[in-house]
Amino acid sequence: MAPILVDKEKKKRDIAAGALEAFLKLGFARTSMNQVAKHIGVGKGTIYDYFKSKDDLVIAAFEVAMEGSHADNEAFAPIMAIENPMERLRAFSVTVLETYLNSRESMQIGIIMFQLMVEQPERFKHLQIIQRMFAPIRQFFVDTLLEGVEKGIFRKDVAERAEKIAINIVAFEDGLLLHKFLDPDYFDLREQVNQFMDNLYLSLRSETVEGGIINWI
Amino acid sequence: MAPILVDKEKKKRDIAAGALEAFLKLGFARTSMNQVAKHIGVGKGTIYDYFKSKDDLVIAAFEVAMEGSHADNEAFAPIMAIENPMERLRAFSVTVLETYLNSRESMQIGIIMFQLMVEQPERFKHLQIIQRMFAPIRQFFVDTLLEGVEKGIFRKDVAERAEKIAINIVAFEDGLLLHKFLDPDYFDLREQVNQFMDNLYLSLRSETVEGGIINWI
DNA sequence: ACAATGACCGACCGGTTGGTCATTTTAAAA
DNA sequence: TTTTAAAATGACCAACCGGTCGGTCATTGT
Numbered sequence: 312m313a314p315i316l317v318d319k320e321k322k323k324r325d326i327a328a329g330a331l332e333a334f335l336k337l338g339f340a341r342t343s344m345n346q347v348a349k350h351i352g353v354g355k356g357t358i359y360d361y362f363k364s365k366d367d368l369v370i371a372a373f374e375v376a377m378e379g380s381h382a383d384n385e386a387f388a389p390i391m392a393i394e395n396p397m398e399r400l401r402a403f404s405v406t407v408l409e410t411y412l413n414s415r416e417s418m419q420i421g422i423i424m425f426q427l428m429v430e431q432p433e434r435f436k437h438l439q440i441i442q443r444m445f446a447p448i449r450q451f452f453v454d455t456l457l458e459g460v461e462k463g464i465f466r467k468d469v470a471e472r473a474e475k476i477a478i479n480i481v482a483f484e485d486g487l488l489l490h491k492f493l494d495p496d497y498f499d500l501r502e503q504v505n506q507f508m509d510n511l512y513l514s515l516r517s518e519t520v521e522g523g524i525i526n527w528i
Numbered sequence: 529m530a531p532i533l534v535d536k537e538k539k540k541r542d543i544a545a546g547a548l549e550a551f552l553k554l555g556f557a558r559t560s561m562n563q564v565a566k567h568i569g570v571g572k573g574t575i576y577d578y579f580k581s582k583d584d585l586v587i588a589a590f591e592v593a594m595e596g597s598h599a600d601n602e603a604f605a606p607i608m609a610i611e612n613p614m615e616r617l618r619a620f621s622v623t624v625l626e627t628y629l630n631s632r633e634s635m636q637i638g639i640i641m642f643q644l645m646v647e648q649p650e651r652f653k654h655l656q657i658i659q660r661m662f663a664p665i666r667q668f669f670v671d672t673l674l675e676g677v678e679k680g681i682f683r684k685d686v687a688e689r690a691e692k693i694a695i696n697i698v699a700f701e702d703g704l705l706l707h708k709f710l711d712p713d714y715f716d717l718r719e720q721v722n723q724f725m726d727n728l729y730l731s732l733r734s735e736t737v738e739g740g741i742i743n744w745i
Numbered sequence: 746a747c748a749a750t751g752a753c754c755g756a757c758c759g760g761t762t763g764g765t766c767a768t769t770t771t772a773a774a775a
Numbered sequence: 776t777t778t779t780a781a782a783a784t785g786a787c788c789a790a791c792c793g794g795t796c797g798g799t800c801a802t803t804g805t
Contacts, residue, residue, distance in 0.1 A: 317752065338647060340557045344793060354754035356795080365793065422646050428710060429639050430555065441710045472723070478707070478715050479724050483696070486703020490695070493645060493658045498695050506689070507696050510731040561763060571784040573765075582763065746805100753800075761792070768784080775778070 323361045324375065326351060330358075331372035335419045339369055339426060366434060369427065376420045377443065386410070396459035397515070401508045403451065404480070405501055408488055412500065418492065445481060452477035456515070465515045476515075483507055540578045541592065543568060547575075548589035552636045556586055556643060586644065587651065593637045594660065603627075613676035614732070618725045620668065621697065622718055625705055629717065635709065662698060669694035673732070682732045693732075700724055 329351035334342050336350075344365055348355040362368040390406060393399040411417045424444075428435050435441075456473040459465035469476065484504075491500055546568035551559050561582055565572040579585040607623060610616040628634045641661075645652050652658075673690040676682035686693065701721075708717055 322752095341647065343791075345791090348755095355793090356754050357752075359794065360752075360754095363794095425710075426643060426646075429643075430558070445707075445711075475715070475720065475723055479700070479704075479720055479727075482703035482707050482720070483700040483724075484703065485706055486699035486701065487696070489702055489706065490662075490699050494662075497659075498692070503692065503696055503699070506692055507700075510696075510727055513730045514727040560761075562761090565785095572763090573784050574782080576764065577782075580764095748803100748805085750803085751801100754796105754798090756796095758795075759792105762790080763788105764790105765786105765788080766784100767786095770783070771781085773779090773781105775776100 319361070323371070326353065326358060326361055327368065327371035327375045329353075330368050331375055331420075334369060334372060334423055335416055338419075339423050340430075366431065369423075370434065370438070373420070373424060373427070373440070377440070380417075380420075396455045396462065396464055397508075397512055400452065400455055400480070400511075401505070403455075404484055404508065405504050407448070408484055408491075408500055408504060411488055412491060449474070449477040449481055452480050459515065463517055466517050469515055476511075480511070536578070540588070543570065543575055543578055544585065544588035545592045546570075547585050548592050551586060551589055551640060552633055555636070556640050583648065583651065586640070587655070590637070590641060590644070590657070591655075594657065597634075597637075613672045613679065613681055614725075614729055616672055617669065617697070617728075618722070620672075621701055621725065622721050624665070625701055625708075625717055625721065628705055629708060666691070666694045666698055669697050676732065680734055683734055686732055693728075697728070 330347050333347040333350040336342065337346075344355055344358065347368070348358055351358075358368065362371065387403065387406065390399060390402045393402055411421075424440065428441075453473045456465060456469055456476060460467055460470045487500065487503055487507075490497070547564050550564045550567040553559065561572055561575065564585070565575055568575075575585065579588065604620065604623065607616060607619045610619055628638070641657065645658075670690045673682060673686055673693060677684060677687045704717065704720055704724075707714070
């Protein structure tokens with residue numbers, strides 16, 4: 312009366328995870344369902360027992376990837392321990408960028424996401440993938456900025472502008488990452504980040520800092 | 529002994545230009561050679577008399593697009609006329625971003641380029657498309673920065689850092705453009721650019737500016 | 746032993762693709 | 776007008792695509 316009972320949820324997840332690996336090799340459009348099935352080691356028909364289309368599959372695969380990236384937060388524990396908010400901002404930025412740059416997989420996920428976003432925006436809009444992806448990062452920056460204000464390191468009005476500042480930081484980082492990807496030898500990533508952070512600090516720091524009073528126009 | 533003698537170079541260019549239009553409608557992968565041929569108003573076989581593969585064609589099409597973008601420089605004439613280097617930087621950035629954002633075609637070109645860069649990097653590396661694409665923009669920033677130093681508006685040491693500053697500006701702009709594309713309603717483009725430029729100005733401006741002396745640490 | 750059931754599969758389908766090539770069209774040369 | 780060869784063509788092709796489906800298999804309760 313009862314044959315093998317598989318954990319359907321787990322299997323679905325396994326297939327999605329395997330499909331992610333497959334898509335990461337050549338990208339979504341250039342990876343056929345036959346290739347995906349072969350990579351996972353499962354019949355193509357089986358995949359269609361769990362997903363109703365290739366699009367469904369890639370979205371599930373992408374969600375697996377997003378969950379995976381959350382686990383990374385532990386890797387940033389030492390950075391969160393940095394006392395000085397400005398130094399924490401700097402260290403976080405450098406670390407995030409270098410982590411992405413050194414992980415072909417992370418880059419590929421970003422690229423696939425971008426491609427899908429371009430090719431079928433309607434499918435992605437309602438999933439709020441973009442928001443889920445960047446919200447935690449922006450939140451980190453906002454929190455750190457507010458902490459800096461509390462500690463008297465940053466100007467008070469930074470508190471009001473915190474989110475807009477965070478948006479600019481994230482935009483800069485992704486842009487730098489993009490250019491580094493497009494032309495890896497053109498500049499030194501760390502150097503550019505430090506320059507950006509130096510500039511940022513000028514606009515953030517409290518009027519009273521060690522070294523003297525600064526007249527802001 | 530000699531029938532129609534076509535200007536092969538011109539025809540090749542015409543086909544590439546027509547193919548560009550076709551690809552811009554639905555993207556590279558989703559546009560078949562039959563569609564391209566029909567769009568141009570030419571037999572599919574003819575295309576293969578001039579290009580040996582679809583990949584060849586899209587690269588040629590892309591080069592046509594790059595040449596076209598140079599002509600745009602005229603649109604920036606009023607910006608070049610702005611006297612104050614800092615205001616020129618600001619106006620240029622805003623205009624470039626809004627131009628791209630409002631031009632589906634420009635965005636599509638960027639997207640197609642990015643996809644090809646990802647899918648067949650080896651074909652693109654030696655074409656130095658990235659360098660040719662960004663060099664003029666970076667050069668504008670470098671020139672304007674140097675001019676600002678000459679006019680005494682920017683600090684003298686900006687001259688040495690000019691290229692690195694330019695890299696950061698371009699990175700920021702492309703990152704902002706990317707995020708605006710991914711999530712159009714999240715922030716106001718112009719506001720973010722202005723904030724960035726305000727910060728930039730803090731780090732660029734000469735020590736003697738109207739309003740008082742500033743102590744740089 | 747056997748019936749029942751869900752998991753699993755790969756041959757198969759209609760459709761589309763990038764690419765080919767035998768044929769026709771064209772207009773200058775004879 | 777006839778000849779000629781480059782230029783243009785679209786019917787055609789093998790390969791492949793995403794997706795379906797009838798059927799096999801392993802495991803269980805009876």
